[in-house]
Amino acid sequence: MAQIYNSTELRRELHPLAEIGLETKKTSEFVLDHLKAIGVPAKHVGNTCGVIGEIDSGVPGPVVMFRADMDALPFEKDGKPVAIHACGHDGHTAMLLETASRLVGKIRKGKLKLLFQPAEETLQGANVMIKEGVLDDVDYLVGAHVRPIQDLKVGTLCPAVVHTASCPVDIYIEGKSSHASRPHLGVNVISVGTSIVDAVGQLQFNPKQVWSIKATQFEANDGALNIIPAKAHLGFDLRAQTTDLMKDMIEQFKRVVNGCCAAYGATVEFKFATLCPAANYDEEVTAELAECIKETAGADKLAPACGGGGEDFHFYKMAKPSIKNGYFGVGVGVTPGLHKMNMTFDDTLLPMGVAVFVKYALRHLG
Ligand SMILES: [Zn+2]
Ligand SMILES: [Zn+2]
Structure with missing residues (x-):
């Protein structure tokens, strides 16, 4: 029986590793070690701190890629610069690692790719990953973000986060x-x-x-x-x-x-400065994510799409318009808000997001 990770525990281990921009070295090593430990072939994306893991069925079929961001934000504390995970990317990385552990041995056709991207906050990471060819064989791309309590009721999920x-x-x-x-x-x-x-x-x-x-x-x-x-x-x-x-x-x-x-x-x-593109989701993927939310959390936990902020995730669709892409929100009660130094959320709810990723993968690749 393969090991199943717990995203809540992983998030607490990742939280103090907080690193900024493209240099997420400790976080990348953590991800690589954890993927290899469950038998998922993984490597750095080129010479960057990005990490790509692959679960390949060996049978022809679609390629689904899930993306998590890994970087933290810079703050000043007692006159010294510090990095703090104030956007919840530690939670995203943890969710994707648990997702991988739950899908080992379950991919029956096509291929699942797990992309761990640095430098979302600086809007550089996605373009660096794209240059290294991570999109080349991808048919479906899905990302997710923990949402502020004002956007999404605690314990609910939304099938689309509509970034401007x-x-x-x-x-x-x-x-x-x-x-x-x-x-x-x-x-x-x-x-x-x-x-x-x-x-x-x-x-x-x-x-x-x-x-x-x-x-x-x-x-x-x-x-x-x-x-x-x-x-x-x-x-x-x-x-x-x-x-x-x-x-x-x-x-x-x-x-x-x-x-x-x-x-x-x-x-x-x-x-x-860099023009960060708007969300440009495929209705088909948003509808599938809504189904996955209903099937895993229950119909009463499906919230309407929420919006706000920007995301460098949208460079992927811009670079390869033929990909079908979607992005869901996880209501973990982020408070007082994203990018606040004292931001906290209920990380025991991260498995809700994991369940959606797992369901989505099995829909296409199970
Ligand atoms: Zn952010
Ligand atoms: Zn973020």
Whole structure:
């Protein structure tokens, strides 16, 4: 009888290992050791800290991949930098390890791949995994996330977590400095910046879709109260329900910013961060996940789709649109919220998520 892991216990062992970004070395070794111990062939994804395990039936059939993220978040405690699992990725890693242990010897056709990805929080990990070819043979891809208590009642699960696209952007405005008593000789970047904030706030998009666009930073100070400042930095945060809407938003944002700067005779430079794509699930997979939730937890535990935040998981579908993908939420009562230093949740509920993964795998590969 093969060993069955307990995701609650594993999560408690993973929690203190918390590591940041692409360098999840201790966590990766933990995952590799635990996969090998139950006879699941596993290796690093290329030279990265990503880990891929495979349970191959040897019989032709579909390839299903489950993905867990492994990284923690950086905080400061008593003046020192610390890494803390404040997004529950320790729970995700633990769920996938228990899932693997429950599926050893049960895959009768096709192949199950278990992907443990670093650097979700920095939005780098998925693209690094994609470059190493993890998607090449994949037909179905499923991920999951523990949800805040405000999103999902404790003990319930939802078949889709509808992340929006996000794109932060910095803009650097250059005007012209002058003595404050001779403002007509300068180009005041504060006037330019406030007109940008105002004009961007007037942009309108289809109200049937979720979107928001707002300034989050504004700095302009040439060192004295009597100097017209020549340089300003503004930061904006853009969110959109679909990646197409985000692309439209970015174009209109650029047009408005360029127009305001031209009107005042200032110049502008844009620095766009990585555009994180929106969720683009396949209805078929979401419906299957809903079935799996009903069959494992009971129909009364199936909650409607919830939303909020972003996820680099959506780079996978963008890179290979033919994959059928889905992503479910696990109501473990995360409080006071994700990304809070003192975030906690009921990890005795992680087996609910494991049951959904196991059921899903057996639907396609059992
Ligand atoms: Zn997070
Ligand atoms: Zn997360």
